[in-house]
Amino acid sequence: MSDLVVAIDASRIRSGGGVAHLIGILDIERIEGFGFKEIHVWSYRKLLDLIPDKPWLVKHHAKETEQSLLTQLFWQATRLPTEIREAGCQILFSADAGTVCRFEPMVALNQNMLPYDEGVLKLFGFSRNRLQQTVIYLVQKSAFRFATASIFLTHYAAKRVQHYTGKLLNTTVIAHGVGQVFKETLPQASWPSDKAQPIECLYVSPILEYKYQWVVVRAIKLLRDRGHQLRLTLVGGGGRRALRLLNKQIEASDPRHEFVTVLDFVPHEEIPLRIAQTNIFVFASGCETFGISLLEAMAVGVPIASSNQSSLPETLQDGGVYFDPTDDTSIADAIEQLINDPVRREHLAQQAKTLSESYSWPRCAEQTWDYIGQVYAQYKKTNATKKTR
Missing domain, CATH: 3.40.50.2000 (Glycogen Phosphorylase B;)
Structure with missing residues (x-):
């Protein structure tokens, strides 16, 4: 029976690649095969309008996602966990790891390598961009360490990020698709x-x-x-x-x-x-x-x-x-x-x-949702084992 309800925090997706990835993995006809009942996504209005409507997809527009970075982070930390629970979601997928939401279990996806490249960051000088990337680095580092599991787009990214976060226990590499x-x-x-x-x-x-x-x-x-x-x-x-x-x-x-x-x-x-x-x-x-x-x-x-x-x-x-x-x-x-x-x-x-030819959105979507389903099943099994002890 398909009963898993998935939450997606897409509030921090701003790049073209991140938008393409989210649309690509959501552009599927059915989710029952993954054991899912619904997928709920939280983001800003422009991105929500780009995502194709599906009978199993619920879109949530939070006005805070249209405001400053600090406002977005405050909303993630204080309101988003409650909204996820009220929507009946059982697992959170952070679509770019830029979240301070502490909902468990959570799968974090790495979409931004800038905070982990000191050489490139020097190009920004002492600027607003440099400060923003520093904040993002701290947020992502904490998110990856908290997450139940993490997804990387390349082996390079997985290795580079873990150089800063330390070894993460449950990771996988799932490459982008292409239209x-x-x-x-x-x-x-x-x-x-x-x-x-x-x-x-x-x-x-x-x-x-x-x-x-x-x-x-x-x-x-x-x-x-x-x-x-x-x-x-x-x-x-x-x-x-x-x-x-x-x-x-x-x-x-x-x-x-x-x-x-x-x-x-x-x-x-x-x-x-x-x-x-x-x-x-x-x-x-x-x-x-x-x-x-x-x-x-x-x-x-x-x-x-x-x-x-x-x-x-x-x-x-x-x-x-x-x-x-x-x-x-x-x-x-x-x-x-x-x-x-x-x-x-x-x-x-x-x-x-x-x-x-080996890259496609159907492949990327299947691998992503399969992995999220497996993470939830393992999390549920581990928690059940703990309760019987």
Whole structure:
């Protein structure tokens, strides 16, 4: 009989990858097979509106989730446990581990690696962002230690987080999924037939300090100085400080705005086609829990030049060329490998496409809900054993 009622705290999910993950694992038709009766999710209105309606899904809008970080944390600590119990939920799934809610049992999911990367945090300087990440670090560290079990998106993330939290007793690794539309979208860009035609490069990611968009601009300028006609499109809005760095570099490298185009946020449904129409996908992030944009490019099957930092080599494996995202020469050399070797370029693109086939939202959802069900069953069994002693 399906009788388990699951609560999801999604109040702290703010990134595109976190939103995609939540929608992906909830976009299933039936939950009875997991032993579930209902799933309740607490979050802010915009995110709740993005989640598909299901007969077994109950959405809770808490006005505190629209307010300051401290207000959100206070609500999690004081009101959310009561609301979970009143809804009849028996287990809490913290969808990004950014919770101070102390409902037991709880499964925490790691969605943010920034608090665990000192090198990247230095890029924020003494700023509001740095302070916010410090608070998030303290909250997540406490949540992981309290949680009955924890889910990580990569083995890299599991190892890195536990370096700070200490060894966690019950953990698993469940990779992201990728939308079927990316797998069904085929590359459309022909490779330029002569050097006069531009090679199109695309980088899809929010413009933030640790995404190193301004270093990529320097690398593209370096390649143009070497005689390669490249154009770069950067897709994604960003923070003011990172935008200042980027705009300053564009003025230095491309003052006439001939080869760098910066687009603000683009609807996600347009991304597959934009990837398909590029010759080379560049991903220069210095810190990623998984790298969902990278996976989307892999699924389309375009040549990829990627950062060698954080979890990205675990995701891309042998499906691309790598570079140091802080070094414009390293980025330029990696892209030049793809330009100069068409056989390798096509092989890597196909290898990335093949690797992406093992990632899907149905698989991610099944593994996630199966694990949560197993955690609850073991928790219930352990508690029953304690009571008989």
